[in-house]
Amino acid sequence: MAEILGGVFTSHVPAIGGAIAKGLQKDDYWRPFFDGFPAISEWLSEKKPDIAVVFYNDHGLNFFLDKMPTFAVGAAPQYDNADEGWGLPVCHSLKGAPEFSWHLIEHLVGADFDITTCQKMLVDHAVMVPFQLLWPDAKEWPVRVVPIAINTVQHPLPSPSRCLALGHAVHDAIEEWEGDERVVVVGTGGLSHQLDGERAGFLNKDYDKFCLDSLGPSPEALIKDTSLDIIEKAGSQGIEILNWIAARGAVGGRVVEKSRNYHIPISNTAAASLLLERV
Amino acid sequence: MAEILGGVFTSHVPAIGGAIAKGLQKDDYWRPFFDGFPAISEWLSEKKPDIAVVFYNDHGLNFFLDKMPTFAVGAAPQYDNADEGWGLPVCHSLKGAPEFSWHLIEHLVGADFDITTCQKMLVDHAVMVPFQLLWPDAKEWPVRVVPIAINTVQHPLPSPSRCLALGHAVHDAIEEWEGDERVVVVGTGGLSHQLDGERAGFLNKDYDKFCLDSLGPSPEALIKDTSLDIIEKAGSQGIEILNWIAARGAVGGRVVEKSRNYHIPISNTAAASLLLERV
Amino acid sequence: MHAEKHAIPGTTPFDGDMARRGYELNAMCYSFNDAENRKAFLEDEDAYCDKFNLTEEQRRAVAARDVLAMIAAGGNIYYLAKLAGIFGLSVQDLGAQQTGMSVDDFKAKLLAEGMEA
Amino acid sequence: MHAEKHAIPGTTPFDGDMARRGYELNAMCYSFNDAENRKAFLEDEDAYCDKFNLTEEQRRAVAARDVLAMIAAGGNIYYLAKLAGIFGLSVQDLGAQQTGMSVDDFKAKLLAEGMEA
Ligand SMILES: [Fe+3]
Numbered sequence: 001m002a003e004i005l006g007g008v009f010t011s012h013v014p015a016i017g018g019a020i021a022k023g024l025q026k027d028d029y030w031r032p033f034f035d036g037f038p039a040i041s042e043w044l045s046e047k048k049p050d051i052a053v054v055f056y057n058d059h060g061l062n063f064f065l066d067k068m069p070t071f072a073v074g075a076a077p078q079y080d081n082a083d084e085g086w087g088l089p090v091c092h093s094l095k096g097a098p099e100f101s102w103h104l105i106e107h108l109v110g111a112d113f114d115i116t117t118c119q120k121m122l123v124d125h126a127v128m129v130p131f132q133l134l135w136p137d138a139k140e141w142p143v144r145v146v147p148i149a150i151n152t153v154q155h156p157l158p159s160p161s162r163c164l165a166l167g168h169a170v171h172d173a174i175e176e177w178e179g180d181e182r183v184v185v186v187g188t189g190g191l192s193h194q195l196d197g198e199r200a201g202f203l204n205k206d207y208d209k210f211c212l213d214s215l216g217p218s219p220e221a222l223i224k225d226t227s228l229d230i231i232e233k234a235g236s237q238g239i240e241i242l243n244w245i246a247a248r249g250a251v252g253g254r255v256v257e258k259s260r261n262y263h264i265p266i267s268n269t270a271a272a273s274l275l276l277e278r279v
Numbered sequence: 280m281a282e283i284l285g286g287v288f289t290s291h292v293p294a295i296g297g298a299i300a301k302g303l304q305k306d307d308y309w310r311p312f313f314d315g316f317p318a319i320s321e322w323l324s325e326k327k328p329d330i331a332v333v334f335y336n337d338h339g340l341n342f343f344l345d346k347m348p349t350f351a352v353g354a355a356p357q358y359d360n361a362d363e364g365w366g367l368p369v370c371h372s373l374k375g376a377p378e379f380s381w382h383l384i385e386h387l388v389g390a391d392f393d394i395t396t397c398q399k400m401l402v403d404h405a406v407m408v409p410f411q412l413l414w415p416d417a418k419e420w421p422v423r424v425v426p427i428a429i430n431t432v433q434h435p436l437p438s439p440s441r442c443l444a445l446g447h448a449v450h451d452a453i454e455e456w457e458g459d460e461r462v463v464v465v466g467t468g469g470l471s472h473q474l475d476g477e478r479a480g481f482l483n484k485d486y487d488k489f490c491l492d493s494l495g496p497s498p499e500a501l502i503k504d505t506s507l508d509i510i511e512k513a514g515s516q517g518i519e520i521l522n523w524i525a526a527r528g529a530v531g532g533r534v535v536e537k538s539r540n541y542h543i544p545i546s547n548t549a550a551a552s553l554l555l556e557r558v
Numbered sequence: 559m560h561a562e563k564h565a566i567p568g569t570t571p572f573d574g575d576m577a578r579r580g581y582e583l584n585a586m587c588y589s590f591n592d593a594e595n596r597k598a599f600l601e602d603e604d605a606y607c608d609k610f611n612l613t614e615e616q617r618r619a620v621a622a623r624d625v626l627a628m629i630a631a632g633g634n635i636y637y638l639a640k641l642a643g644i645f646g647l648s649v650q651d652l653g654a655q656q657t658g659m660s661v662d663d664f665k666a667k668l669l670a671e672g673m674e675a
Numbered sequence: 676m677h678a679e680k681h682a683i684p685g686t687t688p689f690d691g692d693m694a695r696r697g698y699e700l701n702a703m704c705y706s707f708n709d710a711e712n713r714k715a716f717l718e719d720e721d722a723y724c725d726k727f728n729l730t731e732e733q734r735r736a737v738a739a740r741d742v743l744a745m746i747a748a749g750g751n752i753y754y755l756a757k758l759a760g761i762f763g764l765s766v767q768d769l770g771a772q773q774t775g776m777s778v779d780d781f782k783a784k785l786l787a788e789g790m791e792a
């Protein structure tokens with residue numbers, strides 16, 4: 001039976017990828033953010049996960065408005081990164097875990113999740129920035145991956161409670177898997193930020209703290225809000241917390257917080273990282 | 280409040296489109312099938328629906344295995360037909376009902392259906408053959424359309440019960456719509472047939488009769504089977520009955536059977552048409 | 559790794575195992591929605607199969623026009639029908655081939671089912 | 676026809692109304708994932724906007740490099756960011772423009788939020 005090691009949660013702001021490309025990790029602006037990661041990287045190199053299930057949102061690389069899925073699950077043998085238009089270096093590809101993916105897909109559809117199944121899927125900075133943060137010195141990515149994309153772009157968005165339920169179903173599927181792989185769950189995006197409109201630059205430390213405090217012990221507290229409530233509290237792109245909520249559901253059970261970091265600002269964003277180990 | 284007039288159910292075999300293109304409706308081979316439609320066409324010209332909500336499955340025109348949605352809902356201002364590779368004439372385009380589509384989409388996501396929203400969508404013979412059958416003399420299609428595609432191609436397929444629940448949610452959304460449009464629901468595909476494998480040509484009259492007898496008064500009888508059970512009973516492509524089941528859910532409530540036709544064979548298929556009027 | 563599959567005689571549900579195996583073949587067939595691609599295939603079948611990275615098993619099945627072998631190689635009938643269309647073959651022709659019958663016999667069998675009480 | 680919308684000051688949720696209005700503009704911006712398309716836009720902006728059938732409102736907003744006007748015309752910030760990238764503008768530049776601040780002031784405001792207890 002597969003083992004779920006815990007959950008890693010991190011912002012995925014593209015500018016972080018730029019800072020990594022330029023080697024700015026120790027600069028004054030960046031250091032307080034990058035300081036959150038050595039503890040997580042050490043935990044990962046100690047726990048040695050085989051598979052990462054990554055909840056993220058696509059920002060217009062793989063999906064467009066012609067076919068916008070609420071939930072999309074990767075089933076590819078390999079996931080390529082690609083040019084997103086702003087000159088971030090293209091990262092090397094990720095190895096998929098297609099048998100494991102199809103097991104999740106069978107379980108999810110069997111549990112009435114109406115997912116879109118993707119045998120080909122480009123993954124954007126929302127996957128690649130976290131991978132660079134979690135495995136900074138990797139010559140080759142040390143895990144295989146199942147990307148799960150949640151629509152945070154076009155309303156109606158899935159509700160926070162539906163996202164948590166998706167996570168729970170993924171949890172059950174992982175627990176049912178007969179292989180002995182060690183699985184880490186990753187949730188990317190957030191925390192509070194807003195890129196668009198007269199409210200651009202909006203941040204909300206109180207709400208972010210509530211999220212960081214609640215995610216481990218009481219994720220149900222986060223799903224009392226609607227998606228629009230969250231946008232009001234966390235900004236239009238703060239809704240990326242949906243990825244964290246789903247990832248928390250996939251970790252399941254009880255967790256202990258092993259690491260936390262919160263820093264304002266990275267670009268327009270209140271950036272954070274969090275490591276929850278399963279107990 | 281929108282009014283749901285009833286449901287029209289019909290096979291959508293591409294060869295029917297070929298027969299229409301060649302004017303073979305009165306030929307011995309085709310007449311017993313086409314005979315099912317005057318009663319439906321008359322009912323439609325009497326009831327004058329404004330909008331058709333069409334449950335169908337795509338056969339590899341708009342969707343491929345890179346992004347295969349379980350349920351996809353059209354939100355386009357116009358839906359084009361296109362070349363599917365076997366020389367059927369390309370039909371003229373259908374007008375969409377985007378405001379109505381978005382109302383359905385809001386309701387469905389709000390009810391935890393994880394649909395894929397399609398602002399651009401090619402519709403294949405599974406929509407166009409039924410339209411040619413229902414409105415045979417139309418110079419312009421007299422209804423606007425919301426196409427809803429159900430995955431009947433790549434397993435895992437949605438369960439029959441999930442498809443009926445989708446239909447019920449569409450029903451509720453239509454009833455909530457504040458416009459006074461008159462809505463007809465269309466379900467296309469089936470009945471029993473199998474194109475692939477050593478069992479190609481498989482038909483099952485008993486199961487088809489059970490479907491035709493049950494759909495109106497007791498659709499719940501059809502959802503006791505799993506999708507694989509249905510494939511065993513109705514053939515690999517007989518699973519297109521999922522479109523009928525969802526459409527029946529969208530009609531909702533009680534219905535009276537106004538017309539029924541069943542004929543073997545059209546191409547490899549047990550072909551049928553059914554008109555259920557809402558009471 | 560899988561739960562016991564629901565086996566149906568003479569039938570291969572197009573599930574994840576088949577969808578993985580057949581991706582390239584189905585991608586090639588999907589391209590045949592476009593008339594120019596159908597023409598390119600007819601003009602140079604080998605080059606076209608190369609372009610879509612067909613496996614050896616898939617290439618052999620396509621070269622032999624062998625539908626059961628295409629299905630065994632992961633082909634899905636909805637996509638394969640577009641390849642068959644290039645050769646002017648209908649789904650009844652495919653049915654006859656797969657069941658080892660002549661096309662006339664296959665059609666007669668279907669008509670006979672319609673005649674039964 | 677709609678239930679009362681949840682209004683959020685200074686914020687335009689990208690819903691069906693906006694997604695319909697902005698389809699062409701967002702389609703153009705989505706094309707900028709491809710370096711050749713970015714080049715084509717820079718070489719002949721008008722022709723490129725024609726190719727994507729931008730509305731007059733959208734063309735004016737693009738010509739004026741006016742982000743709030745692009746959003747009003749249905750642009751979604753994730754796609755618009757790709758257009759901004761062509762001009763070397765970051766999301767902080769966009770934030771400054773939309774809030775009517777200088778870029779330095781916008782950045783300083785964010786830094787100040789980080790300093791607060
Ligand atoms: Fe993001």
Ligand SMILES: [Fe+3]
Binds near residue numbers: 291405468
């Ligand atoms: Fe069909």
